[in-house]
Structures are given as C-alpha cells and as structure tokens.
Amino acid sequence: KNEVEQSPQNLTAQEGEFITINCSYSVGISALHWLQQHPGGGIVSLFMLSSGKKKHGRLIATINIQEKHSSLHITASHPRDSAVYICAVGAGTASKLTFGTGTRLQVTL
C-alpha cells in the first residue's frame, strides 16, 4: 500500500507570499493528483500529473518521479487560497487513489 505524506500539516502565510506544499509517496505511481477543499467541504481537482510540471493561473505543480516527491506552489497568495490542499496518488490502472491527510493553508491580509 502506498503511503502518502504531506508537509507541512498547517501553514499560515501573508497575502502575496510564495507558498510551497510538499507531498512524498513510498511506491511507484502512474499519476499524482492535487486537490483543494475549502471550508464547507467541497473537493475540487487542481492537477493530475505523471511527470514534469503543470501550471494553472497562480498554481504550479511539479513532480520528481525518481525522488517520489511532488510540490504544489502558489504564487502571489491571496486569502481566497485559504483551504486544505490534498495530495493523492494512483498506481497501476490508477483509478484507486491513496490520499494524504492534507495541508491546511491560511492566507491572511
């Protein structure tokens, strides 16, 4: 079973700061997912990646397959980025995911 570790567990930043959230996993994967969960509960998929880097607006996700590590970066953070960010990995056919426990981010003015 894949183990997924996220760090930090909690993160507080000021508006405008560059933020990095890390995810490590123990077993080879076919895809890694980053998800966002706002207070109130809705879960939204941000990225799915299996190599390299993806960018969407102020969000950037990178993955290093050899090191079994991924990072999610937020540039120019804003209070609306406050949420829990969840890393998940899939192996084999990758339909079944293993999830990390999440990183709670609070961005203050």
Add this chain to the structure above:
Amino acid sequence: DAGITQSPRHKVTETGTPVTLRCHQTENHRYMYWYRQDPGHGLRLIHYSYGVKDTDKGEVSDGYSVSRSKTEDFLLTLESATSSQTSVYFCAISEPGPDTQYFGPGTRLTVL
C-alpha cells in the same frame, strides 16, 4: 462543474438503523467511488464501481455495502449503523485509468 449530487446532504440517525446514501451523476462516467473523510485521516475508499453491477471493496469496506443498477446511480448502505460510521461521505466519478476524479458535495452522517 461535473454533475454529481448526493442525497441526503445531512443525516442524523441512531445506532442499529439502516442508512442508504445516494450518489447521482449526469456525466455518464463509468467509474464511481464512495469515500469517507475523518479528522486525522485522508480520504479513504469504501467501495468503488467500474460499471453497472460491477463493484469492489476499498480499504474500509467493513459494515458497508453498495449497489449500482444504473450508470448514473451508486448507492451506499450501512446495514446497521454504528457510531464509528459517523463521518462525511463523498462520492466521486471518473473515467477508467489515470483520470481526474470529480467529487460530489458530501453527506454529513451522524450516528448517535
């Protein structure tokens, strides 16, 4: 947003009663999943379905059963609810293989 609804959104029930949660999709995605989310744990897979009448167990399936008689509906049943099943339950959908999963809004279940 993917068309996924869950019902009910909130439920309070008593220990020993049966409970059925419904997930409904309008996206015609083949795969459907039930997860539970508890403090201190990541989302954990209860059961999933890879097609009509095709289901399989996840990592925390004890005490739960599922059924999928139509592509659009995936039901999760707690035959005899226990307090340990108090949780937030999420349904998700995807296509086969490495694919983005789309989540429903969640059902908060409290078992007294």
